[in-house]
Amino acid sequence: MRWSDxxxxxxxxxxxxPVRTALTTLGVTLGSGLLVALAVVTTAADxxxxxxxxxxxxxxxxRVAPAQPRPGQLDSDALQPGAPHDLTDAALASxxxxxxxxxxxxxxTSRVAELSDEGGLSQDWIIxxxxxxxxxxxxxxxxxxxxxxxxxxxVAATTDYLFKLHIDGDKPRQALGHQVTLTxxxxxxxxxxxxxxxxYRAVIVGVVGQDLTDGDFIVPVPQVVQSRQxxxxxxxxxxxxxxxxxxxxxxVVASSLSDVHTVRAELYGMGYATSAxxxxxxxxxxxxxxxxxxxGSIGSVALGxxxxxxxxxxxxxxxxxxxxxxxxxxxxxxDRDVLRWFLVEALAIGLAGGAAGAVAGVVIxxxxxxxxxxxxxxxxxxxxxxxxxxxxxPLLGWLGTGLLAVIAGGLPSLQAAHLPAREAVxxx
Amino acid sequence: xxVNRARPWGGQPVVRLRGVCHRYGTVTVLDGxxxxxxxxxxxxxxGASGAGKSTALALIGGLERAQRGEVVVGGQDLDRLAGDAxxxxxxxxxxxxxxxxxxxxxxxxQENVELAMALDGVGREERRSRARELLDAVRLGARSSHRxxxxxxxxxxxxxxxxxLANRPRLILADEPTGNLDAAAxxxxxxxxxxxxxxxxxxxxxxxxxxxxxxxxxESCELVDGKLRVP
Amino acid sequence: xxxxxxxxLALLLVAACSSGTPAxxxxxxxxxxxxxxxxxxxxxxxxxxxxxIGAQDPRxxxxxxxxxxxxxxxxxxxYSFGVPFETTEAALNGEVPAALAVDPALVTVWLNVxxxxxxxxxxxxxxxxxxxxxxxxxxxxxxxxxxxxxxxxHLPLYLKCRSGGAGCPFAGPVPAPDQLNAxxxxxxxxxxxxxxxxxxxxxxxHAAGEVPDEHPDWVSPDGFHPDAAGYVQxxxxxxxxxxxxx
Numbered sequence: 001m002r003w004s005d006x007x008x009x010x011x012x013x014x015x016x017x018p019v020r021t022a023l024t025t026l027g028v029t030l031g032s033g034l035l036v037a038l039a040v041v042t043t044a045a046d047x048x049x050x051x052x053x054x055x056x057x058x059x060x061x062x063r064v065a066p067a068q069p070r071p072g073q074l075d076s077d078a079l080q081p082g083a084p085h086d087l088t089d090a091a092l093a094s095x096x097x098x099x100x101x102x103x104x105x106x107x108x109t110s111r112v113a114e115l116s117d118e119g120g121l122s123q124d125w126i127i128x129x130x131x132x133x134x135x136x137x138x139x140x141x142x143x144x145x146x147x148x149x150x151x152x153x154x155v156a157a158t159t160d161y162l163f164k165l166h167i168d169g170d171k172p173r174q175a176l177g178h179q180v181t182l183t184x185x186x187x188x189x190x191x192x193x194x195x196x197x198x199x200y201r202a203v204i205v206g207v208v209g210q211d212l213t214d215g216d217f218i219v220p221v222p223q224v225v226q227s228r229q230x231x232x233x234x235x236x237x238x239x240x241x242x243x244x245x246x247x248x249x250x251x252v253v254a255s256s257l258s259d260v261h262t263v264r265a266e267l268y269g270m271g272y273a274t275s276a277x278x279x280x281x282x283x284x285x286x287x288x289x290x291x292x293x294x295x296g297s298i299g300s301v302a303l304g305x306x307x308x309x310x311x312x313x314x315x316x317x318x319x320x321x322x323x324x325x326x327x328x329x330x331x332x333x334x335d336r337d338v339l340r341w342f343l344v345e346a347l348a349i350g351l352a353g354g355a356a357g358a359v360a361g362v363v364i365x366x367x368x369x370x371x372x373x374x375x376x377x378x379x380x381x382x383x384x385x386x387x388x389x390x391x392x393x394p395l396l397g398w399l400g401t402g403l404l405a406v407i408a409g410g411l412p413s414l415q416a417a418h419l420p421a422r423e424a425v426x427x428x
Numbered sequence: 429x430x431v432n433r434a435r436p437w438g439g440q441p442v443v444r445l446r447g448v449c450h451r452y453g454t455v456t457v458l459d460g461x462x463x464x465x466x467x468x469x470x471x472x473x474x475g476a477s478g479a480g481k482s483t484a485l486a487l488i489g490g491l492e493r494a495q496r497g498e499v500v501v502g503g504q505d506l507d508r509l510a511g512d513a514x515x516x517x518x519x520x521x522x523x524x525x526x527x528x529x530x531x532x533x534x535x536x537x538q539e540n541v542e543l544a545m546a547l548d549g550v551g552r553e554e555r556r557s558r559a560r561e562l563l564d565a566v567r568l569g570a571r572s573s574h575r576x577x578x579x580x581x582x583x584x585x586x587x588x589x590x591x592x593l594a595n596r597p598r599l600i601l602a603d604e605p606t607g608n609l610d611a612a613a614x615x616x617x618x619x620x621x622x623x624x625x626x627x628x629x630x631x632x633x634x635x636x637x638x639x640x641x642x643x644x645x646x647e648s649c650e651l652v653d654g655k656l657r658v659p
Numbered sequence: 660x661x662x663x664x665x666x667x668l669a670l671l672l673v674a675a676c677s678s679g680t681p682a683x684x685x686x687x688x689x690x691x692x693x694x695x696x697x698x699x700x701x702x703x704x705x706x707x708x709x710x711x712i713g714a715q716d717p718r719x720x721x722x723x724x725x726x727x728x729x730x731x732x733x734x735x736x737x738y739s740f741g742v743p744f745e746t747t748e749a750a751l752n753g754e755v756p757a758a759l760a761v762d763p764a765l766v767t768v769w770l771n772v773x774x775x776x777x778x779x780x781x782x783x784x785x786x787x788x789x790x791x792x793x794x795x796x797x798x799x800x801x802x803x804x805x806x807x808x809x810x811x812x813h814l815p816l817y818l819k820c821r822s823g824g825a826g827c828p829f830a831g832p833v834p835a836p837d838q839l840n841a842x843x844x845x846x847x848x849x850x851x852x853x854x855x856x857x858x859x860x861x862x863x864x865h866a867a868g869e870v871p872d873e874h875p876d877w878v879s880p881d882g883f884h885p886d887a888a889g890y891v892q893x894x895x896x897x898x899x900x901x902x903x904x905x
Contacts, residue, residue: 005546012534113718115728121719152698153734181728183718188742194710194717196757199727199737200698230738233757327530330491331591332519332547334512421491421518 001337003344010344013317021349024313028353028401029360031306035299036361036397041368042292043390060254061136062263062276064095066245069273074264079275087247091270098266100259101252105133109215109248110227113197115181122164125215126155126182127248128224137210137251139218143172144206151220155180156206161216172207179203180217184227186234198230213248257281303401306353307408310346314412318342318419325416326423335417342413343406350405357401358394440503442467442599442631443488448497449654450483457483459654461497465599470625470632472642475651481635482603484651488633489601490518502598519548523592523630525621527604529584531576537563537587538572544594555594562590565627566620582613589620593628600625602634606641618644699735701727702758704750704795705769708893709741713884720887723767725894730901731765738763746773747787755794766795767862767897769806771846776828781842785849792857804900805854807847809864812836813871816882828883860904862897 001009014021067081087106096104108128113121129137131149147154157175167174180202187195200223208218252274254263260278267274318325325338443465450458457480465471475481486492487499490506499506502521509517524530531540538559545555563572566586568579576584585605592600602621606614618641625632634645642648650657703709703723711721718724727737738761740754747770758766768791774784788805795803811817817839820827827833834842847865854861871878877889885893 001547002549005543008539009532009534012532016534115719115724121716179733183724185718191742193707193712193743194721196741197718197737197739199724199739201733201735323528323530324532326491327524327526327532328543328547329515330489330518330524330526330530331544332515332595334515334547337547422486 001333001340003340006337006340006344007348009341010348013321013341014345014348017317017320020313020316024309025349025353025356027306027309028303028350028405029306029356031299031303032354032357032397032401033360033364034302034357035296036358036394037364037368038295038299038361039393039397040362040365040390042295043393044365044369059277059281060257060260061138062252062254062260062267062274063138064250064252064267065273065275066247066249067273068271069268073273074261074268077275077277077279079273081273084245085271085273086245087250087272089246091272092247092250094270095250095252095267098263100255100262101266102255103133103136103253105130105136105251105253106247107213107249107251108221108224108228108246109213110184110224110231112182112184112217112227114216115183115199121183124161124182124217125213126217126219126224126227127210127213127215128219128221131220134218136253139208139210142207142209144176144204147205147218147220149220150222152200152223152226153202154205154220155182155202155223156208156218157204158208158210158216158218162207164216175204175207177203182217182227184230186230188234191234195234198227257285303404307350307404310349310405310408311412313349314342314346314409315415317345318412318416321416322419322423325419326421329419329421329423338419339413339417342416343409346405346409346413347402350408351398351402353405354398354401358398361397362394440467441465442469442502443633444498444500445484445488446498448484448487448494448499450480450487450492450495456654458487458494458497458651461651461654461656463649463656465631465633468625468629468631470622470644470646471634472645472648473633473635473651474637474639474642474648477637479651480654481637481651485601485603485633485635488599489522489524490514519544520595521598523595523597523600525585525588525592525600525602525605527607529576529581529588529608531584531587531591533576536573536575537568537579537583540576540587541591541594544591548595558594559590562593563587565593565624566590580613581609582616585609585613585617586620589617589624593624593630596628597630599631599633602632604636605634606636606638614641697734699732699765700761700763701731701735701737701765701767702761702763703737703739703741703767704754704758704791705741705767706745706773707741707743708884708890709739709767709769710743711741711890712743713879713881714887714890716887720890722885722890722893722897725891726767726897729894730898744773745770746777746779747771747784747791748774748779751787751791751794755791758795759797763795763801765802765804765901767804767806768792768795768859769862771806771808771850772811775808775811775842775846778829778831781845781849784846785853788850789853789856792853792859796857796859799858802901802904803857803859804862804897804904805850805859806862806897807850807865808843809867810840810869811843812839813869814883815871815875815878819882860900862900864893864896867896 063079064087065079065081066085066087068083068085070080070082073080092104092106095101106129109125110128112124112126114124115121131146134146142159144156147156159169159172162169162172162175165175165178181199182202183197183199185195185197202223210218252263252267254260260276264274264276264278328338441464443463445461445463448458448461449456461484463484473481473484483492487494488501490509493507504517504521506517532543535543538556541559541562542555545558560569560572563569566589568583568586568590571579571583576587579587600621605621606617609617621632622644634641636642709721709723711717711724714720721739721741723737723739723741727735738758740758742754745754750770770788770791771784792803792805795801816826817833820829820833843865851861853859877885877892879886879889
């Protein structure tokens with residue numbers, strides 16, 4: 001018997017008892033739908049919660065400060081800087097060579113005075129970094145775009161600067177296009193006056209939230225380099241001390257979450273203070289893992305019950321069709337023809353229930369995501385966008401349910417296949 | 429496609445049973461049964477209820493294996509057949525007609541007839557054509573798309589006959605083919621069986637307890653105490 | 660240490676144009692700096708007034724900052740080298756090399772009052788100024804604006820010194836007004852010759868006349884330097900000279 005004939009027999013057989021088939025399929029739908037919904041929600045939650053922890057940046061980043069670490073610093077996620085310890089080019093090169101380090105992004109700062117709209121200068125810092133690697137850093141773009149990598153006239157303003165512009169923090173776009181005049185001072189030794197200055201104008205092209213270091217502007221490296229070169233031509237003053245350390249810090253990217261501690265230990269050995277959310281991430285991951293196991297177990301039980309219902313339905317069908325099976329064999333059907341017939345029936349129920357379950361699971365997950373987000377926003381807990389379905393989950397749910405249905409229907413199908421042909425002539 | 433006659437096998441009986449014994453538990457159903465059915469022959473096997481008629485049919489049809497003795501059908505020793513070979517024997521050598529008709533309720537008349545050919549791997553177009561031809565031969569061409577529940581008892585049995593002939597068997601085994609039919613329908617079915625047997629050149633073994641049915645056959649015999657008694 | 664007080668006098672200049680005071684210009688250029696335009700480098704060489712002394716916030720209110728903010732394209736970069744008490748001789752050794760190092764396309768020079776107060780002769784001043792402007796011009800690659808000496812004889816601090824007050828900037832006895840004016844005229848003649856010879860642009864602060872009499876509120880409390888409002892006017896004078904020079 002060809003598979004197409006088996007499909008015809010199976011589908012006709014399933015539809016012979018439409019109510020029983022519908023109920024069995026519904027059971028499969030509920031089980032697979034619950035599992036798909038749980039998988040989607042937990043996957044999205046895992047990703048989004050961990051993303052939130054990492055402020056939208058890779059969780060494998062380690063911040064390095066130009067300072068010595070305090071004893072026991074590795075046991076804490078927080079930066080605990082001790083005495084100054086300059087980060088030099090040689091030190092950065094050593095860090096790059098360290099095992100499990102994939103990337104090192106240095107941070108440079110320069111003190112500037114910014115000419116405000118009301119007149120007068122306010123002291124600021126510009127934070128220079130490689131704009132091509134900004135996704136690695138604990139910086140989140142809130143509005144606009146990143147400055148071009150080599151631009152001397154574009155800056156991204158931090159949320160601290162919005163306050164100076166009297167712009168509501170919820171409306172960062174209002175700062176876009178605003179022009180700033182930044183002046184780097186150079187104070188000669190013994191000079192008590194205003195000193196010399198290098199001034200340039202830049203336009204705010206983006207607004208960011210950042211956790212790199214104090215500063216009002218994120219700028220491309222060329223801007224901070226020029227500013228620092230000018231500044232270090234003088235001796236500095238109390239108000240404008242010269243920033244002697246070559247780098248204000250660095251962000252080191254470890255190759256994986258499990259390597260973060262190793263990288264931190266390596267940097268600790270080099271004599272640098274570091275911070276990374278490794279303990280927090282580990283705690284959250286552990287918690288999420290427990291949640292996943294519990295919810296997964298619930299879903300698995302539900303699906304297991306559904307699959308048992310397939311087996312039960314199949315057994316009932318086989319009992320009803322004993323004579324039909326006997327006739328099929330009597331007119332020349334092989335054992336495997338009968339096996340194929342009933343396995344296809346189990347597969348059909350599994351795929352139908354699995355498809356409906358995948359759709360239902362996605363819908364449930366989306367509704368849960370919306371409800372959670374509304375709750376968080378209503379309680380001023382920030383928003384956490386859990387909406388969004390990885391396609392692979394419902395697809396796997398559908399196919400997996402079909403496969404499991406075949407497995408569940410295996411034993412009954414084998415039983416049917418081994419029924420004697422004599423059933424054909426047995427009195428009903 | 430024209431009706432083909434069964435391939436001639438020479439002068440040997442198409443069915444030969446020698447010393448066949450079979451029991452169910454402690455009950456001996458067949459006790460040294462010897463039986464011959466000649467080629468193109470029409471034999472009626474009679475006996476009281478529980479005499480072992482259906483058992484003999486099952487043994488000849490390969491539905492069961494004789495516990496002792498020899499069962500040779502169409503030159504094949506059934507004791508040597510198993511698994512797929514046995515299924516092939518049932519598919520190509522035998523055509524079954526059951527008292528209960530044996531049709532699958534979920535399939536149409538045409539599909540029931542095609543099922544026998546589908547089991548033999550016949551292509552869709554070929555089996556469709558042959559099924560139509562056979563249904564026309566049993567005068568049910570206009571009801572080919574009806575399911576068994578929409579057919580009368582006689583019509584169902586005619587569909588069963590068409591299915592039995594689908595793979596050009598050498599032997600048709602009919603177990604009480606008129607058992608569930610009224611007298612008129614029974615007569616039509618028997619006429620059809622005989623007619624098609626001749627047309628297709630196959631042998632026919634009818635199991636019945638009804639002497640009226642038995643008298644239609646060329647020969648008849650009776651099972652008594654597990655043995656054959658020729659009247 | 661001999662106390663030298665810069666006698667930079669920012670004369671409050673009334674716009675000479677028949678249209679009256681210079682039109683108010685927007686504090687910031689309208690267009691944003693183009694990320695691809697080559698930046699114009701502007702260097703301001705000078706003394707205390709270039710450093711913004713006298714203004715409440717020298718770094719933001721000094722006239723070079725106002726000039727940069729209002730008269731130069733958005734992509735321009737400014738280097739302000741002003742050092743209080745700076746003479747032309749000191750600038751030759753300090754500010755000029757530093758200014759040349761930044762490769763400027765535009766330089767403003769206001770160095771005269773400290774030389775005058777230090778008693779540098781007009782001839783010596785002319786030689787040093789000529790050397791300075793010649794170096795900054797770089798064979799014509801740089802446009803140089805040179806400010807001359809404004810009137811000094813009506814400055815509050817000068818008048819106070821003439822009557823015996825303390826804190827006078829002059830190295831020797833306080834010159835009489837006609838003597839002071841003669842010195843200013845000699846300096847300005849030297850400046851005019853240097854400007855002519857070197858192809859620089861003259862910013863005529865002296866043409867504004869005795870501005871302290873008309874706008875005493877444009878003079879800072881120290882009696883010498885302009886205040887923020889005064890620096891705005893000076894910046895406008897430099898902007899006008901730049902614009903007039905093409």
